[in-house]
Amino acid sequence: xxxxxxxxxxxxxxxxxxxxxxxxxxxxxxxxxxxxxxxxxxxxxxxxxxxxxxxxxxxxxxxxxxxxxxxxxxxxxxxxxxxxxxxxxxxxxxxxxxxxxxxxxxxxxxxxxxxxxxxxxxxxxxxxxxxxxxxxxxxxxxxxxxxxxxxxxxxxxxxxxxxxxxxxxxxxxxxxxxxxxxxxxxxxxxxxxxxxxxxxxxxxxxxxxxxxxxxxxxxxxxxxxxxxxxxxxxxxxxxxxxxxxxxxxxxxxxxxxxxxxxxxxxxxxxxxxxxxxxxxxxxxxxxxxxxxxxxxxxxx
Numbered sequence: 001x002x003x004x005x006x007x008x009x010x011x012x013x014x015x016x017x018x019x020x021x022x023x024x025x026x027x028x029x030x031x032x033x034x035x036x037x038x039x040x041x042x043x044x045x046x047x048x049x050x051x052x053x054x055x056x057x058x059x060x061x062x063x064x065x066x067x068x069x070x071x072x073x074x075x076x077x078x079x080x081x082x083x084x085x086x087x088x089x090x091x092x093x094x095x096x097x098x099x100x101x102x103x104x105x106x107x108x109x110x111x112x113x114x115x116x117x118x119x120x121x122x123x124x125x126x127x128x129x130x131x132x133x134x135x136x137x138x139x140x141x142x143x144x145x146x147x148x149x150x151x152x153x154x155x156x157x158x159x160x161x162x163x164x165x166x167x168x169x170x171x172x173x174x175x176x177x178x179x180x181x182x183x184x185x186x187x188x189x190x191x192x193x194x195x196x197x198x199x200x201x202x203x204x205x206x207x208x209x210x211x212x213x214x215x216x217x218x219x220x221x222x223x224x225x226x227x228x229x230x231x232x233x234x235x236x237x238x239x240x241x242x243x244x245x246x247x248x249x250x251x252x253x254x255x256x257x258x259x260x261x262x263x264x265x266x267x268x269x270x271x272x273x274x275x276x277x278x279x280x281x282x283x284x285x286x287x288x289x290x291x292x293x294x295x296x297x298x299x300x
Contacts, residue, residue, distance in 0.1 A: 041069050044098070047089040054086050054104070054119035058155075060289050062235065063112035069094065069101055077114055080106040086119060097252075117243070155236045157286035158246045165250035166282050166293070170272060173258055179275050187223045188281025188296045195294040196283040199231055214296055225279060225298035228271040230257065233290040249291045250284075271297060 046067060059078020065071045067090035077084075088103035090113060100116045163184070171181040194217050207213050214229040232253055236244040257268040271277075277297040284293045 042093045043068055044091045044093055047091065049087060049089050049102070051085055051087045052121050053083055054102070055122045056080075056082055056084065056118065057120050058118040058289070061114050061118040062289065063114055064101065065112065067101065067103065067113055068092075069113065073112055075110075075112070077112075077118060080108065080110050083122070084119070086116075086121075089116070155244055155286070156246075157249075157284075157291065159284050161246040162250045162284040162291070162293075163282045165247040166254060166284075166295075167280060169251050169254040170280075173254065174273060177273060179273060180278055182278055182280040182297065185225070185279035185281055185298065185300065187221070188226060188279055188298055189283065190221055190281070191217045191223065191226060191296050192281040192283035192294040195229070195231075195296070196285050196292060199233070199294060200285065200287050200292050203231065203233065205229060205231070225300055226296050227277060227299055228274070228297045230268050230271055230295040230297070231293065232257070232268075233292045235290055236286075246284075253291070253293055 056077050059076060061077040063073045063075050063077055065073050067088075069090065069092055084104040084106050086102040086104050090101045090103070092099055092101060101113045102116045102119060103111065103113050104119070105111045167182065167184060174181055191214055195214055198213060205212055205214070207216060212229070214226060218224070218226040234249070234253060234256070236249055254272075257272055259269075261267065261269045272295075274297065276299055279298045279300045281296045281298075282293065284291060286292075
């Protein structure tokens with residue numbers, strides 16, 4: 001943990017596939033900021049799998065350079081064409097959740113690791129012998145638009161579905177601890193609607209003057225109830241289901257905030273479970289392969 005004083009305000013900054021940050025106004029004008037930037041990944045075991053051809057389901061999927069899933073290559077899966085050959089598997093646990101990544105190779109000789117949910121196994125029928133030896137193989141079980149470009153057709157995002165599930169899941173966690181539930185507040189949602197546009201471009205709590213942006217928006221809008229902001233972005237590919245939904249993404253984010261927040265000194269958990277807070281604003285969006293979430297809590 002690093003501490004610094006900024007304009008008379010004490011900031012506690014913590015560094016830790018969920019990237020998250022929280023800022024909270026505490027008594028005596030203290031502001032706490034916590035940031036968690038890396039996943040806890042553990043390889044459970046590697047597995048030889050039979051060579052098979054897979055169709056790329058998400059051309060923007062992130063490629064990792066090793067089976068530990070701790071280094072991105074910078075390339076996207078679609079850069080290597082529509083099909084790859086999978087031949088090895090890494091069974092990992094990421095932030096307490098089990099997942100499987102396949103090692104693949106391409107006709108051009110490139111290799112990498114990608115979440116198996118972004119690959120769809122396909123079968124082929126053999127080209128007719130009378131034809132040229134170069135006659136391309138035809139996929140049997142691929143969809144009719146198998147060669148078209150799509151932005152992750154396996155994940156369809158709905159902000160409303162995400163928000164509804166986020167609040168339901170959070171309130172279940174609060175109820176377990178005998179805390180009053182939070183209710184969605186239209187004014188706080190005005191703030192998160194503005195913040196979500198900011199964080200997809202610049203993931204930070206602060207403006208160039210070093211002031212909390214959510215607090216500045218609250219002031220501009222005449223809102224006096226906002227107390228804390230929690231931000232995050234995460235990849236749906238880290239969710240351990242075959243076809244993740246907006247509801248799955250919300251469930252996953254709440255669980256990560258509350259149960260896997262040690263690298264952030266539990267700042268996100270403490271804000272979401274603060275017994276004084278009774279209203280919430282949540283807005284989420286899906287862009288660049290990540291689900292972004294802006295949450296503001298407050299007191300009515």
